[in-house]
Amino acid sequence: MTTLQNGHSKKPLDVAIVGGGLVGSLEALYLAKRGHRVRLYEYREDIRKTPQARGRSINLALSIRGRRALKDVGLEAHMIEQHGIPMVGRMIHRLDGSTYDIPYDARTNQCIYSVGRNYLNSLLLKESENYHNVERSFNHKLIEANLKKGSLTFLNTATKEEVNINADLIIGADGAFSAVRKAMMKQPLFDYSQKYIEHGYLELCIPADESGGFQMPASYLHIWPRGTFMMIALPNQDCSWTVTLFMPFENFKELDTEEKLIDFFEKYFPDSIPLIGRKRLIEDFFSGSPSPLVAVKCRPYNVDDKALIIGDAAHAVVPFYGQGMNAGFEDCTLLDQLFQKYNDNLADILTEFSSSRWRDTYAISDLAMYNYIEMRDLVTRPSYRLRKAFDDLMFWIFPNLWVPLYNSVTFTTMPYSQCVENRRWQNKVLFSIIILMVFIMIFCAFK
Ligand SMILES: Cc1cc2nc3c(=O)[nH]c(=O)nc-3n(C[C@H](O)[C@H](O)[C@H](O)COP(=O)(O)OP(=O)(O)OC[C@H]3O[C@@H](n4cnc5c(N)ncnc54)[C@H](O)[C@@H]3O)c2cc1C
Structure with a gap:
């Protein structure tokens, strides 16, 4: 007993x-x-x-x-x-290597x-x-x-x-x-x-810099969104980064020579090449094979x-x-x-x-x-950023009533199905606001 x-x-x-x-x-x-x-x-x-x-x-x-x-x-x-x-938001890398950040929670800085x-x-x-x-x-x-x-x-x-x-x-x-x-x-x-998705993933590495520090701002999840594929990087304790390339298997298959790999990275992730290092990129890429993702x-x-x-x-x-x-x-x-x-x-x-x-x-x-x-596509679109700005504003004004989807999933213990229900309700409210504004504008135009 x-x-x-x-x-x-x-x-x-x-x-x-x-x-x-x-x-x-x-x-x-x-x-x-x-x-x-x-x-x-x-x-x-x-x-x-x-x-x-x-x-x-x-x-x-x-x-x-x-x-x-x-x-x-x-x-x-x-x-x-x-x-x-801690990662306080997403750091988006554009094609030209410039970056901008999207905080996860601008209101209370949760990470x-x-x-x-x-x-x-x-x-x-x-x-x-x-x-x-x-x-x-x-x-x-x-x-x-x-x-x-x-x-x-x-x-x-x-x-x-x-x-x-x-x-x-x-x-x-x-x-x-x-x-x-x-x-x-x-x-x-x-x-x-x-369900196996048609995309696989392969891990690469950005090492620490010569003085043993991070080569990129550490408190972000870095994303290189490229429409049908993307690369992300999460920081490690030793100041290196684990970089994960998510891409359709057929695209992985096409990168079968060192030249093709470097051309691909120069076209889509040019700022990452000096960070990873050309030699290391080739070694890491060809020493592994992409892993599948299953749900x-x-x-x-x-x-x-x-x-x-x-x-x-x-x-x-x-x-x-x-x-x-x-x-x-x-x-x-x-x-x-x-x-x-x-x-x-x-x-x-x-x-x-x-x-x-x-x-x-x-x-x-x-x-x-x-x-x-x-992550791979919508984050780059103005419509996504507009909606995020609206959600953030509403969350600021009504912190208990309007919790954006990402925040409810990541920073609360609200049951996942309720997070989805919540989002549906928010979409309905937003739709009603838009309809109301259209009516008001039409009414004002004909007045
Ligand atoms: C690329 C990638 C990124 C991810 N990122 C995140 C993230 O950022 N955040 C997050 O929350 N989740 C993330 N996940 C998901 C996360 O890895 C899994 O949800 C988590 O590992 C599940 O843990 P588990 O213990 O259920 O299964 P597993 O980690 O798979 O552990 C199962 C264990 O069972 C053992 N086992 C298997 N078969 C047998 C057997 N026949 N007999 C005895 N033992 C056996 C295995 O050896 C293993 O140790 C990620 C997954 C992937 C693939």
């Missing part, structure tokens, strides 16, 4: 988490804090012992939903104060933070070592699952042995290509859709009171709203609230999570798809 966080004395649950990425490691902390026994199984080696692999974003934008979760497990202050680089993926994941794993009730098994690949029975089979990739376990609850936090979700798909009435929608997220999927396993989204990890972290916060509400009763917790969360994850998935168009 253990005294759980809610004050009740009862047998702790035995929870197996598949996936020790960002979301799985965070969920382990939430459950450990509640007094439950957690076994975390991760396919890869311990991330703390391996260098950053290519092909996965090196840094991520952390915003309020992720911060709230980190605060719950006592890591927010450390992450923000010591390892987060998002660039954080290192490996650092954050390592921090979460390290924190779990402070809990005697968390066990970590690396090099364990889930190969079979009987979710109804709560049994899992892993392959220990180091020893090649099979490991069978049983748990009261299985949590699949094993990413966009989740093996737990695959097992769930055998259940009747499981809805599933996946997954599915439901329900649970199998009875035995299994649940969270994070990218439940709702992988394209990265253009910077919300994938934040949404996954929010899953953990919401689950924790349900554990509290239902006093650890799994049937109630899993049923409510499944029936309520999908609306919000579907909403952020659609918003993320839309935001690619905004």
Whole structure:
């Protein structure tokens, strides 16, 4: 018997988490804090012992939903104060190399933070070592699952042995290509859709300058919007920048020689060449290949009171709203609230999570798809800037009534579906104002 966080004395649950990425490691902390026994199984080696692999974003934008979760497990202050680089807005790079900034929140100067993926994941794993009730098994690949029975089979990739376990609850936090979700798909009435966009991404790097400082203003997310494609850059702790080129695969394919690559960069991103360095640009570009981007929608997220999927396993989204990890972290916060509400009763917790969360994850998935168009194209248009100026003005006058879409998604914990509803309402109000003004003008003209 253990005294759980809610004050009740009862047998702790035995929870197996598949996936020790960002979301799985965070969920382990939430459950450990509640007094439950957690076994975390991760396919890869311990991330703390391996260098950053290519092909996965090196840094991520952390915003309020992720911060709230980190605060719950006592890591927010450390992450923000010591390892987060504030980004107060977008810095747009024009074709001629000139720049202008678009603040995220001109009213209260709220910002998002660039954080290192490996650092954050390592921090979460390290924190779990402070809990005697968390066990970590690396090099364990889930190969079979009987979710109804709560049994899992892993392959220990180091020893090649099979490991069978049983748990009261299985949590699949094993990413966009989740093996737990695959097992769930055998259940009747499981809805599933996946969409690969026609664009891929490739990461490049702007190194620190000779004195070890940033080569561009650090407190911005830099964007080179070019209509059908774009490049972005987020700052790193060592004063380098992770630069990500998002582009249709067919365009990547066309850049098959060094000359073509340099011509392309001279045409579309001329100011970035001296920052990246010609030699490094060629090396980095040709040493990797573009990675695909997938969005997954599915439901329900649970199998009875035995299994649940969270994070990218439940709702992988394209990265253009910077919300994938934040949404996954929010899953953990919401689950924790349900554990509290239902006093650890799994049937109630899993049923409510499944029936309520999908609306919000579907909403952020659609918003993320839309935001690619905004980032690569619309930001450069006068109509976008006019609308942003109007939204900012209204937000200034009515801070509680008129919260612009980006602000509600990024700086509030308003459910994502409500952020979308809010925007629809704002569009209607704006449309009514325009109609009214047209009527007044016509009336005045004929008076
Ligand atoms: C280019 C890019 C940029 C992004 N930028 C942002 C951003 O700025 N902000 C943001 O919030 N989000 C961003 N994201 C999204 C973010 O990376 C994901 O939402 C987040 O990593 C999801 O975490 P997760 O733990 O659910 O999944 P993952 O990070 O994929 O972790 C899953 C873990 O499960 C393990 N695993 C997989 N299969 C098995 C198995 N069979 N057995 C055992 N273990 C297994 C994997 O090894 C991995 O460690 C970005 C994504 C991309 C691709």
